[in-house]
Amino acid sequence: MQKFRDVLSRWERRELSMMEAAELLGMSERQFRRYRTRFEEEGQAGLIDRRLGKASPKRIAAAEVQRMLGLYRTVYRGWNVKHFHEHGARDHRFNWGYTWTKTQLHTAGLVERAKRRGAHRRKRERKPCEGMMLHQDGSRHHWLAGQPLDLIVTMDDATSTIYSAFLVEEEGTASTFRGLLEVFVAHGLPCALYTDRGSHYFYTDKAGERVDKDRRTQVGRALDRLGVEHIPAYSPEARGRSERMFGTLQDRLVKELAHAGIAEIETANRWIREVYLPVHNARFAKPAAVGEKAFVAADAAVLRETLCSEEERVVGRDNTVTYAGLRLQLPESRLRAHYVKAQVKVRDYPDGTLAIFHGPRQLARYDREGSEIVAPTGPSMASCSTPSRRGLEAALLAGTAVRRPALTASRPEAPATAWVGTKKRASRSNKETQFKAAAAGL
Numbered sequence: 001m002q003k004f005r006d007v008l009s010r011w012e013r014r015e016l017s018m019m020e021a022a023e024l025l026g027m028s029e030r031q032f033r034r035y036r037t038r039f040e041e042e043g044q045a046g047l048i049d050r051r052l053g054k055a056s057p058k059r060i061a062a063a064e065v066q067r068m069l070g071l072y073r074t075v076y077r078g079w080n081v082k083h084f085h086e087h088g089a090r091d092h093r094f095n096w097g098y099t100w101t102k103t104q105l106h107t108a109g110l111v112e113r114a115k116r117r118g119a120h121r122r123k124r125e126r127k128p129c130e131g132m133m134l135h136q137d138g139s140r141h142h143w144l145a146g147q148p149l150d151l152i153v154t155m156d157d158a159t160s161t162i163y164s165a166f167l168v169e170e171e172g173t174a175s176t177f178r179g180l181l182e183v184f185v186a187h188g189l190p191c192a193l194y195t196d197r198g199s200h201y202f203y204t205d206k207a208g209e210r211v212d213k214d215r216r217t218q219v220g221r222a223l224d225r226l227g228v229e230h231i232p233a234y235s236p237e238a239r240g241r242s243e244r245m246f247g248t249l250q251d252r253l254v255k256e257l258a259h260a261g262i263a264e265i266e267t268a269n270r271w272i273r274e275v276y277l278p279v280h281n282a283r284f285a286k287p288a289a290v291g292e293k294a295f296v297a298a299d300a301a302v303l304r305e306t307l308c309s310e311e312e313r314v315v316g317r318d319n320t321v322t323y324a325g326l327r328l329q330l331p332e333s334r335l336r337a338h339y340v341k342a343q344v345k346v347r348d349y350p351d352g353t354l355a356i357f358h359g360p361r362q363l364a365r366y367d368r369e370g371s372e373i374v375a376p377t378g379p380s381m382a383s384c385s386t387p388s389r390r391g392l393e394a395a396l397l398a399g400t401a402v403r404r405p406a407l408t409a410s411r412p413e414a415p416a417t418a419w420v421g422t423k424k425r426a427s428r429s430n431k432e433t434q435f436k437a438a439a440a441g442l
Helices: 002-012 018-025 029-047 062-074 081-091 098-108 173-187 218-226 237-260 265-284 300-306 389-399 430-441
Strands: 134-144 147-156 162-168 192-195 229-232 309-314 320-323 326-329 343-348 354-358 361-366
Touching (some): 002 029, 018 029, 062 081, 062 098, 081 098, 134 173, 134 265, 218 309, 320 343, 326 354
Parallel strands (some): 192 229
Antiparallel strands (some): 134 147, 309 343, 354 361
């Protein structure tokens, strides 16, 4: 008020032009003329903003405010404001902004004001392109109502895109292989994998010390065979990116699962994969600094045979192999009579099936209970209809075909009577034979 009067008096004394006076007051020349006229007519009362005390034409109706607060109290109680506002705009046609929504919830006492943050810590720079480094970790939480479960997440460092997420009863080697197999088959092999120092990832002689990279776990063996670098994290702060992601998931995913009415693990995993992850990645994923991807394509069959637990066993005298409390019976083989005392390898796959290998050759495959999985072959599959005459003739010809000779049979060109030993010498010495020949010549 006083500043306007001083500038106005200087303009009246012609010390300032109208443009200079308007610049000093931070307004346009036209606005200055308008205020000068109102001051001359009404005095100081003419300088008061006439919008004060009037309702804004953009003001939201009180009924809409109560509807929004009622939705938060009854349906979205405990949700953070950002999450609630996203659902409101998508499902309930909220047309107002996030800041206004937060202010109304604060005023109503439904949401507490955020605490002041501490000192800023510089974050580690992201990798420049996708596939250079992946994070994998598990989080124990009540993801489903009354069920403490582990959520296994595999995400990219460059973009924070979650490639795989599923619930299991307990984190371990099998869940690690399951997550890696899903990502490697769909995208390819990354350059490195960043994990904590859990016992299924690394061997550590003493808690808090560095890992022993000379002694590899099942996960370490598989990653080394695939050429993927395995990097251990030595503090929760080092895994800050994945820890912050779990904070978001514990806040949002729990409420989304409850809102969808899901209570079973298999249903939840399917819903997370098909419904939640696409929405989550669209909301939180960041663009990579470099558009190219560092993933390397790999054969899916090779990945399945590599990303599994592998242990050596010796075949027992009853031609069986003992593994994890199961006794696996080896089937008959045409190559040898038995495998007693032979060194074999048992592979335990993420889906619970087992397989026994003798060198590179698979001897048998088993289900979770240890029963052999027999793959159907041509001769063992019954015909669906009565064979025709031509089919019968073909079957007769196939039945009279010459059988393959045994491995111990002699070669076809070999004589019927086998020759054993060296060739016998003459009954008498050479000198005697020569003497008789000379006498006969005389």
